[in-house]
Amino acid sequence: MVQIASNRAQGAAAGDHGFVLGLDSSTQSFKASLLCSKTLEPISEASIHFDSDLPQYGTSGGVLVSEQGDEVWSPVEMIVHAMDELLDKLRQQRWDLASVKAVSASGQQHATVYWSDASTDLLARLDASRTISSQLQGAFSRSIVPNWQDASTTSQCDSFRRCAFRQARAAGLDTEYTEEAGDEALTRLTGSAAHTRFSGEQIMKFRQRDAEAWKGTHRIGLVSSALSTLLTQTHQGIDESDACGTNLWQLSHRNVDDDDEGCSVAAAAKRHWNVALLQEVAGSQEEAKRLEGMLGEVECDAGRVIGKIGKWFVQRYGFDSECIVCPGTGDNPATFLSFALPPKQAVLSLGTSDTVLLSSDTYNPKVYGHTFVHPALRETDTAELRYMSMLCYKNGSLARQAIRDTLKPPDWDHFNKSVFDARSAGLGLPRRAAFYWLRQEIIPPGARGTVRYELHGSSSHYLQQKQAWSDSDALNILESQFMSYRHRVRQYLSSSTSSNNDAAQSDLTLDAVYLVGGASNNPAIQQLVADVMGCKVYLAQTRGNACSVGAAYKAAWALSRHTAAAASSSDTAAAAAAADKDAAREPFEKFVSRVRRGVVLGSGGGAANARDEQHGASLVAQPDPKWTKVYAKTLDTWIELERRAQSDAARV
Ligand SMILES: Nc1ncnc2c1ncn2[C@@H]1O[C@H](COP(=O)(O)OP(=O)(O)O)[C@@H](O)[C@H]1O
Ligand SMILES: O=C(CO)[C@@H](O)[C@H](O)COP(=O)(O)O
Structure with missing residues (x-):
């Protein structure tokens, strides 16, 4: 809470x-x-x-x-x-x-x-x-x-x-x-x-x-x-x-x-x-x-x-x-x-979408x-x-929920256990891959249907499966969703990388992802995001309410600007002179960091400072190098498979 x-x-x-x-x-x-x-x-x-x-x-x-x-x-x-x-x-x-x-x-x-x-x-x-x-x-x-x-x-x-x-x-x-x-x-x-x-x-x-x-x-x-x-x-x-x-x-x-x-x-x-x-x-x-x-x-x-x-x-x-x-x-x-995002950091909102x-x-x-x-x-x-x-995906929480509801009992604890059990049993990438476009998807455009594959070494050696996988669907859906985010984020990062040198090109993963939304508190989701996307994962303090908190920040910024503007146009010369004219024009990020810095320093600084970098977000998962390597190595195969899956899904 x-x-x-x-x-x-x-x-x-x-x-x-x-x-x-x-x-x-x-x-x-x-x-x-x-x-x-x-x-x-x-x-x-x-x-x-x-x-x-x-x-x-x-x-x-x-x-x-x-x-x-x-x-x-x-x-x-x-x-x-x-x-x-x-x-x-x-x-x-x-x-x-x-x-x-x-x-x-x-x-x-x-x-x-x-x-x-x-x-x-x-x-x-x-x-x-x-x-x-x-x-x-x-x-x-x-x-x-x-x-x-x-x-x-x-x-x-x-x-x-x-x-x-x-x-x-x-x-x-x-x-x-x-x-x-x-x-x-x-x-x-x-x-x-x-x-x-x-x-x-x-x-x-x-x-x-x-x-x-x-x-x-x-x-x-x-x-x-x-x-x-x-x-x-x-x-x-x-x-x-x-x-x-x-x-x-x-x-x-x-x-x-x-x-x-x-x-x-x-x-x-x-x-x-x-x-x-x-x-x-x-x-x-x-x-x-x-x-x-x-x-x-x-x-x-x-x-x-x-x-x-x-x-x-x-x-x-x-x-x-x-x-x-x-x-x-x-x-x-x-x-x-509700964040102040530097380059190479992203917010992943796990709401309905x-x-x-x-x-x-x-x-x-x-x-x-x-x-x-x-x-x-x-x-x-x-x-x-x-x-x-x-990037916006229609098959977010509701698709995960649909997989959860096939489990007995249909609850998130069971879903999460199934994710880690399946991974230990080797039932995810690179052996199995699946796509769950229960509603017509936005990315890739128009994709619709569910397709599952058993892979044998590469995407050109695969077998399409007809049956649901009760032992691994929970893992497969998370891997598939987060591989897509990693792939598309990489394209964004690559177009903002001016240098063509190898180091810059090979470094196209994010440094940090901040989770918000109804599903953000789920530990299996947190760990899989870290492993697939290959970066640290933080849980925002505002996780369940990031939208209303972001709106409230905006209201506070407007209030600060309005108060400063009113003071500088005051009839009293002294009040007008004392007014902070810059505050009336202060950019949003400056306002938020000024206010938050004041809070942190006022409450003891030091450790609180680190905690407050992103308004109290806490580190909840670090990439496990063993798994991150597997996902990085599988990415190209997965991208090719996603292409095939769209036409296969349309035929199912
Ligand atoms: N422990 C959990 N694990 C995974 N997903 C969850 C969990 N708790 C809630 N959710 C998902 O969060 C979704 C609602 O998120 P929310 O951010 O409130 O949605 P919106 O802002 O779009 O109305 C639900 O569809 C539900 O599946
Ligand atoms: O269509 C989009 C964004 O383009 C959706 O993200 C909606 O904005 C709904 O968001 P949530 O209810 O899932 O937060």
């Missing part, structure tokens, strides 16, 4: 400085983290689990799935209802909401929320004697939020590729259209290839399927901006990092791959909605203009104050009317902000990954854009 301060300590901290609050609506739950604004120490956390706390919506893993399995969504009302339940829980647990000075939110990425024409009024007039969900029934023009696991927009993805390719052709690209060429053009333009879960494709499907509801749509947000809208009771724009998950936000003007290295800062400096793609989605020039209005102004300063908390929150739950709100962001960007997050100074997008603008950019950062690179 995360160490949480006692209620008495809460009171003491609040007396001096107050709190910051981070909210997170991810796939399976809605969470809250309360932190001391001065030290960023976690004080309390709470959550509402969609399946078990709100069973009336009938979700499994937080979602509903169509009969064909390709459409995946959750009811928008469930998310709002979860916020009601969570706030009630905070009140019951006596959280000191009156001392919250700033709030920010995080939400599952790509998932779109459709507000009706009536929403503006309904939001403004919320009655504090009633729940928010009971008053917003008419506020949405679409009753569902398409989930990031949705795979039903393949035709819209095709339109996106073709549109990006036409733009590249107009800019001088001289090749014929192929799906790959379309994806490359879209990746250069927006940081990602066409993905079924991306918001632009989902919005296009909505417009094509439901013309009436489209007409009645006033605003379109993402889950993160929808939470900011609820918090301020006023429509809010999408945060730029989260806008990168729409396939509509143009990051680069370089349509043609005329230069092998990362895009220059100047070329990437001007970012905006891509007009041709908006038109593709909206169906006409006129509707494209309306769509741009529906999406609203993108928030390019992640630490800006977008408003004060709404009256409903003040009157019903006792929030301070001066409490500020800063833009919400995606759950992965928020997780990323598995995601690998890396920091980057250059725009060097890859078709199999995603490049997002750094989630804590300030508006003034135009000369030094930074990015977050991400």
Whole structure:
């Protein structure tokens, strides 16, 4: 469990400085983290689990799935209802909401929320004697939020590729259209290839399927901006990092791959909605203009104050009317902000999806990954854009869970024992390899099915197996997942390695991986990550709540900037002179490390310093050289096998 301060300590901290609050609506739950604004120490956390706390919506893993399995969504009302339940829980647990000075939110990425024409009024007039969900029934023009696991927009993805390719052709690209060429053009333009879960494709499907509801749509947000809208009771724009998950936000003007290295800062400096793609989605020039209005102004300063908390929150739950709100962001960007990642370190988020997050100074997008603008950019950062690179896998926790459920008893302890027993018995790599794409995978794109192989020396000598392996599936799934992360991370590291010398090229493993998310506390997973990826593994103190903690850090940063700006524009000359003008412009990482350094020095320094390097992360696994060697030696064979497995899986 995360160490949480006692209620008495809460009171003491609040007396001096107050709190910051981070909210997170991810796939399976809605969470809250309360932190001391001065030290960023976690004080309390709470959550509402969609399946078990709100069973009336009938979700499994937080979602509903169509009969064909390709459409995946959750009811928008469930998310709002979860916020009601969570706030009630905070009140019951006596959280000191009156001392919250700033709030920010995080939400599952790509998932779109459709507000009706009536929403503006309904939001403004919320009655504090009633729940928010009971008053917003008419506020949405679409009753569902398409989930990031949705795979039903393949035709819209095709339109996106073709549109990006036409733009590249107009800019001088001289090749014929192929799906790959379309994806490359879209990746250069927006940081990602066409993905079924991306918001632009989902919005296009909505417009094509439901013309009436489209007409009645006033605003379109993402889950993160929808939470900011609820918090301020006023429509809010999408945060730029989260806008990168729409396939509509143009990051680069370089349509043609005329230069092998990362895009220059100047070329990437001007970012905006891509007009041709908006038109593709909206169906006409006129509707494209309306769509741009529906999406609203993108928030390019992640630490800006977008408003004060709404009256409903003040009157019903006792929030301070001066409490500020800063833009919400995606759950992965928020997780990323709960760390300060140096090169060659990564965050591995093991939530519903598995995601690998890396920091980057250059725009060097890859078709199999995603490049997002750094989630804590300030508006003034135009000369030094930074990015977050991400690999996202759909078959993360739910696929591991499906293997666990085939075991007797179906629990994690048994799963973990099976992993180590199978490895001791030699039932993993290099003898056995398997791929578990239970839902259509993102990496490799479109892979679907389960295939198992017995290997005899190399990938060209293998035997495909028909039966499940009750004695080794638990090991095989972990090896297969983490080999993929190692392989793709190596490609990212290799493109950021300027030197071609052998030492640099052979050193393409990470130095450290920080684990967060529901599965991060699992010792078998921790050890296998260390062995396969060949690096030290740390467990973040915020492991279960990294998204809401990252959101709270952002709120604290906005608060610090806001307080400093207010002091420097004070009417009193003395106060204005004493104000720390730099704090009003302080970059996010500087702010976090200044605050955390203060905490560590104040609490004795020394050993605490090492522990606090990554906000209290603790070393939980080191690579075992015996196994790391096996995995390193098998990597090329495994890569070739993964290629075959995609076509074999399609035939099964
Ligand atoms: N001990 C464990 N070992 C492996 N996986 C676990 C363990 N405990 C929980 N999980 C997984 O964590 C997942 C939920 O993680 P969480 O980060 O809360 O998801 P999200 O943020 O996407 O809603 C579940 O699907 C579950 O399979
Ligand atoms: O689609 C993506 C990222 O592109 C997913 O990572 C979602 O953002 C959901 O995250 P979790 O609920 O698994 O944290």
